[in-house]
Amino acid sequence: MDITILAVGKIKDRSYLQKTEEYAGRIRHDARLETVEIRDADPETEGEKITSHCRRGNARGNARIIALDERGKLFSSSEFAQQLSADSRRVIFIIGGPFGLSEEVKKTAHELLALSRMTFTHEMARLLLLEQIYRAISIIKGRKYHK
Amino acid sequence: MDITILAVGKIKDRSYLQKTEEYAGRIRHDARLETVEIRDADPETEGEKITSHCRRGNARGNARIIALDERGKLFSSSEFAQQLSADSRRVIFIIGGPFGLSEEVKKTAHELLALSRMTFTHEMARLLLLEQIYRAISIIKGRKYHK
Numbered sequence: 086m087d088i089t090i091l092a093v094g095k096i097k098d099r100s101y102l103q104k105t106e107e108y109a110g111r112i113r114h115d116a117r118l119e120t121v122e123i124r125d126a127d128p129e130t131e132g133e134k135i136t137s138h139c140r141r142g143n144a145r146g147n148a149r150i151i152a153l154d155e156r157g158k159l160f161s162s163s164e165f166a167q168q169l170s171a172d173s174r175r176v177i178f179i180i181g182g183p184f185g186l187s188e189e190v191k192k193t194a195h196e197l198l199a200l201s202r203m204t205f206t207h208e209m210a211r212l213l214l215l216e217q218i219y220r221a222i223s224i225i226k227g228r229k230y231h232k
Numbered sequence: 233m234d235i236t237i238l239a240v241g242k243i244k245d246r247s248y249l250q251k252t253e254e255y256a257g258r259i260r261h262d263a264r265l266e267t268v269e270i271r272d273a274d275p276e277t278e279g280e281k282i283t284s285h286c287r288r289g290n291a292r293g294n295a296r297i298i299a300l301d302e303r304g305k306l307f308s309s310s311e312f313a314q315q316l317s318a319d320s321r322r323v324i325f326i327i328g329g330p331f332g333l334s335e336e337v338k339k340t341a342h343e344l345l346a347l348s349r350m351t352f353t354h355e356m357a358r359l360l361l362l363e364q365i366y367r368a369i370s371i372i373k374g375r376k377y378h379k
Contacts, residue, residue, distance in 0.1 A: 100247035155308070162351040201348035203364055204309040213360075217350055 086116035087175040088218060089148075091138050093182030094125045094207055101208040108215035115222050125182050132187030135179055139193050148175035150194045152186055153210060157197030165198075166221035180210050233263035234322040235365060236295075238285050240270045240278050240329030241354055248355040255362035262369050272329050279334030282326055286340050295322035297341045299333055300357060304344030312345075313368035327357050 096102045112118045123134045142148050160168065169176065179190060191197065200213050223230035243249045259265045270281045289295050307315065316323065325345075326337060338344065347360050370377035
C-alpha cells in the first residue's frame, strides 16, 4: 500500500504531533506513507497546490484520490478497511485547512470521505485519519487492535 | 450547564490525557463538568455501575442521559450544540469500554449518539466528545473557534 496525505497546515500542538507520529510509525511497518504539508493560504491557492500534487501523484492514473469532507460519505472502520484493501494502487488523502477545500479540489477527488458529520480541528482530523488507516491495516491483516 | 461524563477505564496515554484536560479546563469556564471513571470489567458489571450512577445523577428526573454508540444518531457540530443548549438540565454522557455498552445501559440512555460510524479508541472518543462539547459551547456563546 502506498499512501500520501496532503494536508493544509502544520500540526503545531505537541500532543497531537506525538500521536500522529506514533500512528505514522505504526503504519510504516506495513505501508509506504508520505505526508505533504501545504502552506495555509486561501482555499483557491491551497487548492492549486493540492491539485498539482495530485496530478504528479496520479501521473500514471493509478492513484485513488480521497478528500476529507464533512458532507462526504460515511464509512464504518471495516468498510474503510475494505475500500483501502480494494485500492491496491496508490491512495492520496486530502485534508483541508480551516477554510475547507476549494471546488476544484473536490472535483479532483474520486471520493469525498466524512470521518464524521461533526466538524473537527484540522489537527484532530489528521490524527483520526492516521488512526483509521492504522486500524484498517490491522483489520486487513487480521490483527487484534484494541478499541 | 451541568455535564457529567461516565467513562469506562482511564486515559493512560499522556498526550490524550493532556489534551482532554485542556478541553475540560476550557469547558469549565462556562459549565460544570465532572468526569467519573468506571473500572474496566465485563460490560454487565460496568453496566450496573453506570446505571447506578445514572440513577443517582437523575434522582430528580431532570437529567438527559446520552450514551455514545457507533450505531447511534449522527449529529453535525451545530445540531449537537442546539441539542445541548435545549437541554438546560443536566446532561450525563456515557462512554463504554473496549467491549461496548450493555443492553441495560442502552435502555437507560435517553439517546444514543454516534460521533462517527467509525470505531475509535476509548481515549480518542473521550477526547472527541470533550472537543465537541467545547465547540458546542463556543457555538452557543457565538464565539469564534478555529477548525
